[in-house]
Each structure stands twice: as C-alpha cells, then as structure tokens.
Amino acid sequence: MPELYLRLLNRILTPVLLLLAFYLLFRGHNLPGGGFIAGLMAAAAFQLQILSRGHVRVRRTIGPYLNSSIGLGLAVAICAGIVGLMEGTFFKGVWLSLDLPLLGYLKLGTPVIFDLGVFLVVVSVATSYLLGLSRASDTSARLREGSASPVRSDIHTTDRPELNVDPTRRADS
C-alpha cells in the first residue's frame, strides 16, 4: 500500500486537478489553456490515482471507457468540422451566441466543440499509456522477484484465490 500522504494528497488533489482541467479547457479560447493542456492536466489527475491506488483499481474504474473515448473524441472533432461543412467548408468556424439568464453571455462555437474532442483524445491516450506502462513495469518487477507468474495482473482480481483452503471443505461441497 502506498504511503499515507499520497493517499491523502490523492483525496484532495484529484478533484481539484479534474476541475482545473475543465476550467482550462473552457477558458482556453481566450486565456492560456485549451484541449491539449486540459487533457494533460486530467491525465495528471489519473496519474496521481495510479500512484496512490494502484493501476489495477484505476483500470477497473475508468479502463473500459478509455478506448471508446479515444474514438468518441475523434468523432466529436470530426463532427465539429462537419458542422462547418454545412455552412460552407470543412472546419469553418460556426458560432452561436446565447444570452443565458444566470450565466450571462455565452458564446458557443464549433472550435470549442473541436477542443472538447481534442481534450477527450489527449486525456484517453495519455491515460491509457500511463496505465499500460505502470502495468508493464509492475509485471516485470514481479517477474524479477520470481514470486508471481508472468500473467497479466489485472485479469485476475487483486484478491488472490485462497490457496490455503482446507481440502476437506472442498470435498464436502
């Protein structure tokens, strides 16, 4: 189990980092930020998770969505381009001004949607690399110790099969 301070930091920092990522994403068009930076920031949040909770548990939470959100990000980005195609040419910027009662004046455009696609791709690609590499290093570390089999650790759940079960119990059941 990782150190206590890491787990505490994780509790506090992960939501902050994720919020920061979204903040950077949406302010990116006018101030430093944007899809790439926000994606990396979110990946940093997941990296912290991996460090404190182990890659197996993180993979169990977000793993199933990683590959599909790469595709989703590409699709979102292309759709943003196709909206422009309707208006003239591929990737022509189309802007919509909304005057919302509470939030104030909001400008929504295809570049912002495109940035969202970039964000999705970057965060999923980076996180899938982080997960894959931490598993690979884990496996090789175990191989070196000679204690574990070289099978992929995440296929089997963390709770190991009970090896010291009383043989009689099995015969009874």
Next chain:
Amino acid sequence: MLAASISLIIISGVILYWIRPHKRPWAGWLAALPPLAVTVWQVSAALPFLRGAAGTEAGSTSALQNGAIIVEQYRWIESLGLELSFRLDGLSLLFGLVISGVGAAVALYTHYYLEDDERQGYFYLSLFAFMASMLGLVWADNLLTLFVFWEGTSVTSYLLIGYSHQSAIARGGARNAFIVTAGGGLALIAGMILLGQQSGTYTISEIVTRPGLTELELYPAILVLVLLGAFTKSAQFPFHWWLPGAMAAPTPASAYLHSATMVKAGIYLLARLHPALSDHPMWLWALLTFGGITMLLGAVTAVRHWDMKALLAYATVSQLGVLTTLLAFRSEAAVLAVVVGILAHALYKGPLFLVAGIVDHATGTRDLRRLAGLRQSLPVTTAVALLAALSMAGIPPLFGFVAKESLLESLFESARHGSLAGWIAFGAAAVAGAFFVTYSLTLMWEAFLRPGANAETDTSGQDNAAQVAQATVHHAPAAPFVAAPLALVALGTIAPFALKPLDTFLTSSAASISGAPVHKHAALWHGFTPVLLTSLLAIAAGVWLFLNRSFLRRTLAQLPENLRGVVIFQKTLDGIYGLGQITARFSQGYTLASQAAIVLLAAFVPVAVALRQVAPNDLLPATSVLPGAPETILILMTVVSAYVTVRVRTSLGAIISLGVVGVSVTLFYVFFSAPDLALTQLLIEVLTVVLLVLVFTKLPPDTRPPMQRLKQARNVLVALAAGAFGFFLVLFNTSAKLQSAQSISGYFLHNAVPAGHGSNVVNVILVDFRAFDTMGEITVLALAALGGYALLNAPRVNLPTARSLRPQSESAESQQVESTDVAEAPKTGSTVEAD
C-alpha cells in the same frame, strides 16, 4: 424525383434491416416494392418523352439526340466544383430500368434464398445501398458525382461478396474484387479530373457536346486512365479474373451485381463518354483489342467449369467483352447493338444466375457433375432456365437472338465498309458466338435435361456410388422464389415481339451513346443475309463443340496454372507483403537507439540539403539582443543538465537531469511569454518524469556490458546532427530575411478576435485556423494509442505473418466454391461419356 428515388432506396434498406426480415414471411414482397416503384416511376416519367420523340422523329431531332427527360441539381460543395446533379436521358433510363427492374426481382428472391438467415437484414441493407449507388451512378450528370457513386458500388459490392465472412474464399474474393475495382477507381478519378480540367467543365452533358476533345495533347492520358477504370469495373482482360472470384457472393448478389448491374458500370461509363472520346483510332483499337480478347477468353473458358456459377461468370465476362468491342465502333448499328445487348443480357443472365441459386438451394450443389434430370423435379425452374439459356445461345426467336443479330450485323457492316477492325471484330464475334451456343447447351443438358440418376436407378438400381453422388431435390422452392427469374425471362421472351413499341426507347438510348440521332431499328428478322448465314454456322459449330465438350474440357484443363490472373495477382500481393517485411526488418529491426537514429536522420538530411541553398548572411537574426543574466543562467542549466543526463551512471539520475532540461526549456517559454507552450511543456515534463521514475525503479538494473565505441560514436554523431538541425532551423526562422518576408503570424494576430472569436491566439490557431492540422495530430495520437495498446498488452509471442490465403488450384477452388461439401464427386470421364 431522381434524388428522392435514391433516398427511397436507402431508407427502404434501413427499414428492411430494422424489421428483421428473416422472421417475416412477407418481407420479400415488401423488399420488392421500392425498386418496383422506382421502375414504374421511371416508365411513367419517360413515356411522354418517348412518345414525343416518336412523334417528331422525322423532323426535330433534339429530343432524340441529347434530350434529357429530367434534370435535377443540388448545391453541395461548390468550392470543389462538386454538385449533386442528376440527369435522366435515354441511356440513363435504360440502365435505371435494368437496375430497378432486376433489383425488384432480386429483392423478392433474396428473401427466399437467404431463408431463415439471421443476417438477411444486413444483406438487404447492403443490397439496397448498392442499388442506390448504382442508380446514382447512372443518373449522375457530373463527373465527380458519378465518381462518388462509383466508389459506393465498389464498397457495397465488397460487403456483398464478403457476406459469408467466415469463409476464406468469400473474404479472398471480396478482397481481390475490391483491390482491382478500387484501384481502377483511383485511375478513373485521375482521368476524370484531367478530363474535367481540359474540357473546362465537370458536367457530363456539356463534356459530351464539346468538340475536339480527342485532339487534346492529354487525350491519350485521359483515355488510358478512364479505360483503366472502366476495364477493371467491367472485368475486361487482363482484370477479368476478379469476376469469377466474386462468385463467392450469395447468388442474389452475383445475379444482381455481377451480371446485371455493377459490371455494366464500366460499359456505362464507356457508353456515356462515347460521344466525347470515341473519335480516335486509339479508342477503336484499345477497345477492340481488350474487348475482343475478353470476349474470346470468357467464351472459351466458360465451358471448362463444373460450377454453374463459374460457368455463368465466364459467360458474363465474355458478354462484357462483346459490349466493349461494340463500343469501339461509332456506327449507328453498333450503338444500337450495345443497347439491345445490355437489355437482352440483363434479361437472360440475371434469371440464369437466379436459377443457379434455386438449384443450389434445392439440391445443395451447383456442380454440373452431380446434377442431372432436374426437369422432373424442378419443372418450372427448368422451363425458366431453358428459355434463358436458349436466349443466351442466341436461338431465334428469343431476345438473345436479336442481340446477336444486331451485333453481327453492325460488325459486318463495318467490315463491309473496308475496315480491318470490322473484319477482326466480326470474326471474333462469330467464334465467340459458337462458344456461346456450346456453354448454353452444356448448361441446359447437364443440369436439367439429361436423364437423372433417378431414372437410371429405377431400372438398374445397382449403381450405388452414382446414387450417392447424385444430388437430389430435398427442398422444393417456394413459388415466389421461382417467380422472380420467371418474370425476367418472360419479359425477355416477349421483348422480341414487342420491338415496335420498344423502338423509341431503344433508339433514344442509342442516341445518347452516339450523341446523334439513330435511325437504325432493331428487328427480329433481317432477311436472308450473310449475317444470318454466319449466325447459323456459329450455331452449328457450337453444337459440334458441345458434342465434343469432354475433349474441350480436357484440353483446357491442361493449361498451366501460372497463367491464371488470380495466381499472378496473388503472387504480386505476396511480393508486396514480402517487400513490406524486408523494409520493416531494415528500418525497425534493431535497437531503440538505431531506430531513433533513422527517424532523426530522415528529418535532418532533407533540411540539411535545403539549407545548403541558404547563404550565411540570410541566417543573421532579426534582432541582435544579447542574452541577459536570467537567460544565460537558463542556458547554462540546460547545457549542464543535458551533459549530466548523458554521463550519469544510474537511470534515476538520468531521469531527473532530463527533467531539469525540460523545466529549463519551460522557463524559456515563460521568459518569452508563451504561457500555453510553458503549460504544455511543464505538464508533459511532470508526467514523463513521474512515469519514468515509476517504470525505471521497477526495472532490473542494467547489467549489459558498456556500449561499444562505434555505437557510441554513432549516437554522438546523430545527436549532433539533430542538434544542428534544430539550431539552424530556428536560426533560419528568426532570421532577418524571413522576418522581413511576408509572415502569416500578423494575419493570425489580427484575425484571432474578429474571425476566431478568441483572444488566445495559440488556441485559436490550434482549433480554428489550423484545425485540420490538429485533426491530423489527434488522429496520430489515437493511432499511437493503438500501437501502444498492442505493444503493452500483447503477450511476447511472434505475431503470425501477414501472408494471406493462397489461391487454390482450379479444381480445388471449384469444389470449395460450392455452398455445401461435395461428397466424392464422380470422376468426370464417366458421366460425360455416359451421355
């Protein structure tokens, strides 16, 4: 209405998929409705036009010459010259009617052929998508619109051929067909762009009326490219072999795609561009040579095949050769013969394929060696088959006879005018005609007419082996199953007696091909002419060849394997795979360092070559400000930590000093006020350092011997080269000369807020001005994730090589093409000599 019809077909396909047709007994009839509606609509739209044309035939020729029944235009991508424009004229009408008419029959038939097949809905979806593409192809009046639909037919036909995706034969056939037709498509788009640029318009109806296209300097290039597209699609020699391979498709697809419609797309293209391109000897000889070879090759090889579908496939190849040969000529008779030939072929070959499917469905085999005496068990099917096969043989008074007479007569007419080409074509057509008779008779006799084993075993009852091998009808076809080919054959049988009402239809199609009014008329009876004599002689020769067909088959079977197109193609393909492996081994087979060296040098060498043209003075910086104290410290930090990275002994130390290099660079960005870059760089640094620490602490210590001197030297050299590359590139970019030249950064700065609606210029460039680049980048990222996934998740085993299926030898292939396993087919000799 044209666009609406195409949409109707697409939507019906989706609906058919959605209703799960294999569970609905009425699905076949429902599926037949939309194509039927399109057929009826076309007829009703064309009738007034044709009547008008008939009325004014003597005087006004405009209706016949280039008259459009309907013209539709839709705005699409104007900046690319793309518009969806459709135009229905005589030729489009002919093809449109064949596509929707045969399509209706096939749609009905499919439901019974794929009885209880769970993927029937998928098949309908692909079939209707294909039908829509095909309709779009023949109705399009813009070269690029036509091309879009042309590619649509390639893709959908790939899906249809590969329908039985668990069979390696089907996959291989689909792949080969796709590579050939899509490759031809690439040539075609090049040809079309040349044609469009040279003639100044992409509208087909304007191109065909533009004179002097054949005198262009680029005419040979256009011709070769367009012919490549047409020949690959229409299975002309030397690309003919994909068509028999595509017979792995379910029979409805074969009947529809590979006889009635898709393979005619190439013919359609040739016919469509005939007025514009045909007035040149190159056109004549190219079409004559390839069409003639295809015609003879198909006709002769058809006889040797035992599989009914393979026989029909080669017969189709031959017929396509006939049409190409005819299109070589410009006479009125020739273009009329093309029209009659297309119509007749659709009305006999379509039903024959459908019949082959019924036989397959009912008996479980299409092998002529195992079939016999179907006339007793499948009487209606036999009647349909006989009518269609007699028409294929060109026996009077069927439609096939009219087609063959028009063919021979037009060629004879050209020959009589003293044209050498005419004589060649006439001779080839006569020989091919004889073989047409031979394979038609073979098909009729061996499958349907010859006494079956039932009759034999009734009398002798001892020939057990023959009885086992003999296929029997175990699954009688439903009435609508047979109705589909019956309807087509009935049309083909009535047509010769209705030539008078059909006349304006045929001549207006012919006029669209020739670009001028056509005064010839198709007729059933031409009188006693040399042509009729040739025709009769051909029939007699065909019957003689039929009687000696076992000899013919033996001779053909002795041809060397390596001459087969499919084998040559497979060898080429294997060669390309082999080349890929060699390249990969050469460039990627070594250590990580050497791979990196290859990549870096590949970037360095071209720039080094280009930079040689730059005079040293050009590299002077625009502003010569000396670095202040903070910059100097940063530079020193970067250099020192880079050196430490290389020299340090432990990997952890190297990672940390590498991190210092990265952070120093980040600080540079901060100093020169580039917050976006700084943020990105910092995040990347943090992530990589943490990750590397994570990985390297768990890796075993490096116990390898120290690096060889030679490799060290190489690495140093590559690193220096890469450094020089970056240095000179930056120097050049910031040089006074380049800065004084027109720079685009001013544009970005000025337009970010008004045009991009954002004050962060970097971000506006990324997601708006240069969004296309960013799209490419994130696509590469996604691909890299795929690669990383494969690397990190793959167990450490050698992946199988990409070698694909080798083509079977001819006999093995014909065995496997059959839908069911053949139990010990009887040796060919005995059955053949028995009759």
